[in-house]
Amino acid sequence: ETGVTQTPRHLVMGMTNKKSLKCEQHLGHNAMYWYKQSAKKPLELMFVYSLEERVENNSVPSRFSPECPNSSHLFLHLHTLQPEDSALYLCASSQDRVSTDTQYFGPGTRLTVL
Amino acid sequence: AQSVAQPEDQVNVAEGNPLTVKCTYSVSGNPYLFWYVQYPNRGLQFLLKYITGDNLVKGSYGFEAEFNKSQTSFHLKKPSALVSDSALYFCAVRLGGSQGNLIFGKGTKLSVKP
Numbered sequence: 001e002t003g004v005t006q007t008p009r010h011l012v013m014g015m016t017n018k019k020s021l022k023c024e025q026h027l028g029h030n031a032m033y034w035y036k037q038s039a040k041k042p043l044e045l046m047f048v049y050s051l052e053e054r055v056e057n058n059s060v061p062s063r064f065s066p067e068c069p070n071s072s073h074l075f076l077h078l079h080t081l082q083p084e085d086s087a088l089y090l091c092a093s094s095q096d097r098v099s100t101d102t103q104y105f106g107p108g109t110r111l112t113v114l
Numbered sequence: 115a116q117s118v119a120q121p122e123d124q125v126n127v128a129e130g131n132p133l134t135v136k137c138t139y140s141v142s143g144n145p146y147l148f149w150y151v152q153y154p155n156r157g158l159q160f161l162l163k164y165i166t167g168d169n170l171v172k173g174s175y176g177f178e179a180e181f182n183k184s185q186t187s188f189h190l191k192k193p194s195a196l197v198s199d200s201a202l203y204f205c206a207v208r209l210g211g212s213q214g215n216l217i218f219g220k221g222t223k224l225s226v227k228p
Contacts, residue, residue, distance in 0.1 A: 105157035
């Protein structure tokens with residue numbers, strides 16, 4: 001898992017807080033992704049970046065704001081979250097968005113919203 | 115629309131016995147199929163993928179999967195299960211030749227008992 005790192009690994013925040021999740025990939029990839037993993041549900045794709053440009057936003061509420069300053073780093077800025085946003089947030093990267101490319105995942109950030 | 119089904123929420127196997135984790139898919143074209151494993155409090159780890167060619171794909175940790183086009187299945191198998199194989203397994207599909215996203219199944223929890 002050293003190819004894709006995520007910080008922090010655990011985060012507890014109140015509904016009025018502002019926090020950010022960080023993802024860094026050391027694989028030289030051009031595409032990066034944010035996923036949400038909730039219990040008993042399939043992984044939900046949130047955002048896709050290709051060459052630092054957002055190419056997909058899957059109807060994610062505006063309280064989640066992604067940022068991709070360069071091809072190695074991806075952030076997810078959080079503000080005024082709801083308790084139902086508590087989940088494991090996973091970052092992934094792939095060489096490009098070619099359909100044969102494998103996505104490699106980070107360890108995730110376990111988010112709890114009180 | 116693309117979809118993936120993992121019909122079993124949980125599979126229980128005795129150590130040393132063969133294991134199978136089932137996956138069926140639905141895509142309107144040639145599928146690219148992936149298996150990932152997730153250990154507790156970790157991200158998803160790539161196991162193997164089918165793109166084209168030999169229907170039997172070998173992957174990490176002794177796992178293999180067989181692509182069956184007529185049955186639209188891509189079951190994950192291992193000849194002899196280890197206790198350390200206990201984890202959550204995800205099947206995913208992507209439409210070949212596109213920049214479409216990975217669609218994940220809900221996951222199957224594998225429990226291997228000594």
